[in-house]
Amino acid sequence: MGRPSIKAERTAEILNAYEQCVARFGIEGATLERVASQAGLARALIRHNVGNRDALFDALVERFFDVSEQRVVDLIAALPERDRAPVLIDILFDVRHGNDTHVLVAEALIAAAADRPALAKRMKNWIDDFVSAIAAVLRHSYPDAAQGRVTAVATGVTGIYFNVDSLAMLGGMTDLRRNSKEAALLLVCTLED
Amino acid sequence: MGRPSIKAERTAEILNAYEQCVARFGIEGATLERVASQAGLARALIRHNVGNRDALFDALVERFFDVSEQRVVDLIAALPERDRAPVLIDILFDVRHGNDTHVLVAEALIAAAADRPALAKRMKNWIDDFVSAIAAVLRHSYPDAAQGRVTAVATGVTGIYFNVDSLAMLGGMTDLRRNSKEAALLLVCTLED
DNA sequence: TCTTTTATTATCAAAATTGATAATTTACAG
DNA sequence: CTGTAAATTATCAATTTTGATAATAAAAGA
DSSP: OOSOOOHHHHHHHHHHHHHHHHHHHHHHHOOHHHHHHHHTSOHHHHHHHTOSHHHHHHHHHHHHHHHHHHHHHHHHHTSOSSOHHHHHHHHHTOGGGGGOOHHHHHHHHHHHGGGOHHHHHHHHHHHHHHHHHHHHHHHHHOTTSOHHHHHHHHHHHHHHHHHHHHHGGGSOOHHHHHHHHHHHHHHHHTTOO | OOSOOOHHHHHHHHHHHHHHHHHHHHHHHOOHHHHHHHHTSOHHHHHHHTOSHHHHHHHHHHHHHHHHHHHHHHHHHTSOSSOHHHHHHHHHTOGGGGGOOHHHHHHHHHHHGGGOHHHHHHHHHHHHHHHHHHHHHHHHHOTTSOHHHHHHHHHHHHHHHHHHHHHGGGSOOHHHHHHHHHHHHHHHHTTOO
């Protein structure tokens, strides 16, 4: 009985708006006013649905890791049985990821980790896990390649990918994206020898 | 006559502190209070030496481009006559650049460029110029390589380098730095064919 | 010492941000 | 229609941040 709750949807909307603000203004610059404005909601609704500033931050962090884990799972699942490496690069440097704030949020969290040791450890693991996932895909395509080289290539591909997403906010970065993708492919091809 | 002015030194100190805060908190999160605290000066001295918030931002932007240009000049000047490419990678991924905030400031400026079209254009040019400088070095070492491939490799090296500096704030990223450097070298070696 | 110029400090008001609570409206069940 | 639980709105005080000006202290030269 009573009015149906929409807390789940509202929370998602608020966290989406918060992510946009974090990507644009950073953690400390993402004020509740800006988040409310971005979400098109009254500021009091942020408190009603999520809580205060710290609660909002904590919710963002938890959702970030959940979403990140799911994205990696989906990414791997989208790969074919054969020729996984080039398809991986296709997906990573697809223009559809153009407006994606995930990497920007990650960088904001890394900055905020400066005085949050526990978060710093989680972000380090997050990077390691991502590189490891890329490395696993590469190992599948190049089972004879040396481990050290696979790790290096996976790190390089990850770096190029993160960088593209970092700079994507500028807009009109099609050349950079194309050249980055070509570089990633060249790097992967060094595992063929 | 009169008390000697130290505005130049104070301005440099303030901009240094501002850069640290921008790298950690972003443009909007770098409050005058934080900058003053970081600089160990009274907030009023920021106003006295540089001006208000907008003036501080403008001063940072101008110094950023000046320093950036000089750094590229110094980087090129530090290269030997032969084997420039590997030395370039050595310098780019040297651990001494560990506490360098230059790339972090660049990313903060890119974020702030979202509602500053003129700055967005300058940042795009900044990226292009950096990639072009790397490409020029690579062309010197590999004069027979195809232009498109040189551009791609230069873009990739730049991306890997930017990424390392982005994540360096986490600390203890020696593995990432080493693997990134190895990846950059592998990528450069694809120009040998 | 006196004057001049600048650095530094001391305050103040305005604006922005946050945390919190009360009042009101809305949607559904019975 | 009525009760109820939740959404939404309306306010308020406390804190932070900013912009600005006045007052004071310090360092040089004459």
